[in-house]
Amino acid sequence: MSTSEAPLLEVAGLTKHFPGPRSLLRRRVGAVRAVDGIDLTVEAGESIGLVGESGCGKSTTGRLITRLLEPSGGTIRYRGQDITHASRRELAPIRAQIQMVFQDPYSSLNPRHTIGGILRAPLDVNNIDPPGGRRERVRELLDTVGLNPEHYNRFPHEFSGGQRQRIGIARALAAGPKLIVADEPVSALDVSIQAQVINLLADLRRDLGIAFVFIAHDLAVVRHFCDRVVVMYLGRVVESAERGALYEDAHHPYTHALLSAVPGAVGPGGGRRERIRLTGDVPSPINPPSGCHFRTRCHKARDVCATTVPPLTALAGDPGHRVACHFPSPAETLASVRG
Amino acid sequence: MTSPLLAVRDLRVRFATEGGVVKAVDGVSFDVERGRTLGIVGESGSGKSVTNLTLLGLHNPARTTVEGSAVLDGTELVGASERTLRDLRGQRVSMVFQDPLTALSPYYTVGAQIVETYRRHTGAGRREALDRAIEMLDRVGIPQAARRAREYPHLFSGGMRQRAMIAMALVCEPDLLIADEPTTALDVTVQAQILDLLGELQAQLGTAIILVTHDLGVVADVADEVLVMYAGRAVELGPATRVLETPKHPYTRGLLASVPRLSDPLDRPLRPVPGAPPSLLAPPPGCAFHPRCDQVIAGPGSPCRTRAPVLVGVGDSGHEAACHLEAGAGAAGVGSAERERERAQVPDAREGGKNP
Secondary structure: OOOOOOOOEEEEEEEEEEEOOEOOOOOEOOEEEEEEEEEEEEOOOOEEEEEOOOOOOHHHHHHHHOOOOOOOEEEEEEOOEEOOOOOHHHHHHHHOOEEEEOOOOOOOOOOOOOHHHHHHHHHHHOOOOOOOOHHHHHHHHHHHOOOOHHHHHOOHHHOOHHHHHHHHHHHHHHOOOOEEEEEOOOOOOOHHHHHHHHHHHHHHHHHHOOEEEEEOOOHHHHHHHOOEEEEEEOOEEEEEEEHHHHHHOOOOHHHHHHHHHOOOOEOOOOOEOOOOOOOOOOOOOOOOOOOOHHHHHOOOOOHHHHHOOOOOEEEOOEEEEEEOOOOOOOHHHHHHHOO | OOOOOEEEEEEEEEEEEOOEEEEEEEEEEEEEOOOOEEEEEOOOOOOHHHHHHHHOOOOOOOOEEEEEEEEEOOEEOOOOOHHHHHHHEOOOEEEEOOOHHHHOOOOOOHHHHHHHHHHHHHOOOHHHHHHHHHHHHHHOOOOOHHHHOOOOHHHOOHHHHHHHHHHHHHOOOOOEEEEEOOOOOOOHHHHHHHHHHHHHHHHHHOOEEEEEEOOHHHHHHHOOEEEEEEOOEEEEEEEHHHHHHOOOOHHHHHHHHHOOOOOOOOOOOOOOOOOOOOOOOOOOOOOOOHHHOOOOOOOOOOHHHHOOOOOEEOOOOOOEEOOHHHHOOOOOOOHHHHHHHOOOOOOOOOOOOOOO
């Protein structure tokens, strides 16, 4: 339908370096390379999952896309328009179209504002005048996310965690976004409530055609919700694929380790997934390992891994499945390698 | 048929709060056998943590009433003196918490904290205790244990802190380890390391473990028996495979259906449990789960709305569920539970509001 060929969101070589700690002489030593050159494309209506351990840069990526953080390098294009360093004024019309849902439904709602006020704000800020008025639109939004429209004048503390997250979602919907960045939207919720919120997001995606960048550490939730999955490690993308390919036919040793670490995991074919245990912790992003960042915890590491950064390359049989590893292989052969 | 290591019978815990009396635990019974792992599953407010804190006397006695019985290898824990409990804690029963940074003191080195525990219970000398502490740190997989023992907790990563906590908990080789959400704050790869470690140490030392968690996958991986709690009561109890594969209580079934798993078909819809857990200030009458249950027995005088169900055997091998559908309509009433209900306070209006 769109006349332009550009994807909804196109991220190329995106980096974000935070200033490092000060040394004794008050000089900055190094920088935290939170996001270290990632490429990402999101088509309209698509849902992309960003997964990885804490410190891998997935949340920073989300905040860069929404321009809550200023990128250090690379480009972010929204519908072909470069917004990498766009000014507040230039961003204003785009902010309405890229919205965010936060992890913590307690700290992300202002306790002094009513629900009506919170949901009206995006309409006021963006000068949106829906037919029937802003107040009516807020009532519609409450209804859309499964809350009682009569709760217009209540305050956030009067709601449970699951209900607050629904309010956060309603706020993201208010300005009519094309893309929602959801950063761990269900991980603060109780198990029986998580599914309610995931189903709500899935309904919105289907009914309103909103694209999602879904940031989560829970691999099973991402598998359920996303079309494509991007696995990050220490600020870089190590593997990205359609969800079927990623979960059944992962090629990066880190993805194998992540999948086998999921409790209660069952591998392809229904058997118990081969356990691959990573030793140690994620290295410091201030001084990451040379070459492949994962090599210090990888059982396949050879000399080349320390000297050369593996490029993210497409697999021969599946151009949509890209892996950044010098020795990519499916999990079966991996199990025999493991000592 | 020896007696279990820990036998908890009809445990009741009530807190006095500004809003009224909270019945955090309302008549829970279970056994823990030597060398076995009991998983306690529930959502926030289900009473799973409170049950364990009160066993060790780690509650505020001024605001808490504990009734019932919990016998650890012949010693009654409920109502035991602080002196008795202090001798038990760390030696016979230890605890590992969710957040090791708040559980470890920031002012003492990791080694000193383990040394203190060991010397308190064994009367060992400083040198001997330090050697023992280093040995334990090494055993839980902390590299360069002798050096790390002289460091403070803030220098440890999350996974390493949890290892240090486990070293401290097991330094006296207790009979029972209570692990309250020990891996919830950790990444999955580190979680897998810690769960493996607990399993290895359990095999070596014969420690029984109570693992409190909200994660059904963790339970499936490590628990021998499972206790499912809801609103302060036990709703299902039995061997882990039975409870997880053939759940009998609608709440257990609901939990399992609402969690996505890697083994699911790609497009299995999630079926959430509707509504939210009730306020413990004013739990619903009858079965606390009935307002969210899709199998409520209809009609006036329905037992679901009037009588709290008790655990009854379903099938063999010690599988029990507290549901009127399993018990049949003629199950005996539960007098004491209903007597306490009269103390329930006025419903909290906002919790009773619409919550689709």
